[in-house]
Amino acid sequence: MNDRYSRQELFAPIGKEGQRRLGERHVLIIGAGALGTGNAEILVRAGVGKVTIVDRDYVDWSNLQRQQLYTEEDAIQRMPKAAVAAERLKKINSSIEIEAKIMDVTPVEIESLTEGIDLMIDASDNFDIRMIMNDISQKKQIPWIYGAVLGSYGISYAIIPGKTPCLSCLLETIPIGGATCDTVGVIAPAVQMVVTLQTAEALKWLTGNEEAMSGRLTSFDLWKNEYASIRVDKLKKEDCPSCGVRAQYPFLSASNLSRTAVLCGRDTVQIRPPKPQSLDLDALGESLSSLGLKVERNPYLLAFQPDHRRLVAFRDGRVLVHGTKDTAEARSLYHRYFG
Template identity: 60%
Template structure:
């Protein structure tokens, strides 16, 4: 390791040479390589983390280039998988560190293999199904992880230390549904960057073993309306939480709590069924989807949505049909993009 490369970081007293050496020994897993994941990956690569494992199931589209800073127009033209393009770019930034990339859809089985010998997990996903899996696996394996989320000009972050802080299940109790996404409400790049600032700063504290300086609070902000809130959530830790309580069962790692997918024979369609029956407000969803410029049609039982060549139908119980494909990964991506 060339210490002069990190000289300005080493001059920062809380890190110093000892902290830099510790950082070089650590392994970070980043799940999701969209706006949050690309920026976090680049920051940690430049900072000199020893090993970085990056994971994403998707490929690069033109709409990604506005804010996902590791990618180029050539990547969008070629529809290069995000994990492949990101790894290539990161290796060109810092050839001294180890970069491992995976083009996979994260499931509990995949996650169990990904977390081996990992010191920290960064959440850069776009849906709470995967976040709850991360939460349960991190608690089970006693790995710190940092939650991050943003949409529009709003963002939030919270650092979860197993058995010390509340976990995501404590804070949410059930998976939230029906909220806006970047594809229905848009996003400005500074909001994502602000989330990344909070996530990567907390990451550096953990990786250099300066945990005493962790924020310990959930932070949320709206850059457009100039609002910032730091909430002390310590009292929300639940002794009987199924994910982090004294008799934890890690429910989101079980089959019953996972999203179910099935290819419909002869119909070139994939059915997606959420883990539990839901009551979706189709009227509210229609309002969000109309902002995208797609065609929205509703009746008392379902909503039909068409944008470009993509056609999807969602029912009031949360079940959806993604038409025109037998690719389950693509169907899940579209579901989370528009209906999550």
């Protein structure tokens, strides 16, 4: 037994008992981008018993400015974020369990992902997935911590089923369009500030210090030097479809499932296979090469470039079509190469 956690145990509100509790908890982090890598590193160093990190994307050069677990080599190799993050996290703390999931999260996947989970951290970049997290949180009574960042602005709120309002209560309508896509850029300090707000609340919850939680919707703008914090308890709605007395969890219904998604601010369309499958990347690579296409590979994915577009296929059958936001064009390219 080394003194890895000694400074955290000396912090009285946590102590040895809080540390022991932390070691028995399982946290699910959805997203392995800027917020995901920041949250994961803090929680793994803190000694959460098990951390599962999920992401559907791979490392790109534009990530390196703020996504703290990745290196240039990962961008060159186009390594899947979840896999690389887990590998780095295991080097940081080998005494806990770390699990990587390279996948898209839909109402189908969220059911199994949340088995035995004590807390979910929102490190996603869109409200489609957040509404799914919000509904599963209410259905299974698992708290989750919303966090988001844009430019120099950030926001966070911890949602505890049965106690606080849920995200549906606060939003009433889902924010769409420009407000959610990161077309205005983002600076790393704003990311780190949201990570700080999220992980502080996470540590309170996981170590049995619920009474210390802020209960506030908090935002800041590091460029305008503003800080706001609002107690939102009164916004909890009796007739909320996600957390009200007759909750129906609308975002968990499969009818909301779309096979194509335009990725936020990325000029990229993601296409999922009609049903879950395992893609044989070796065989696919050979058949594409025989068509005269240049194929790039790593153990997790395969990339090629037909018609000035880049297609990236993952083992789980998902394909990213880069260079377009047009779902019809993306589908047509998908069908040409994947049937």
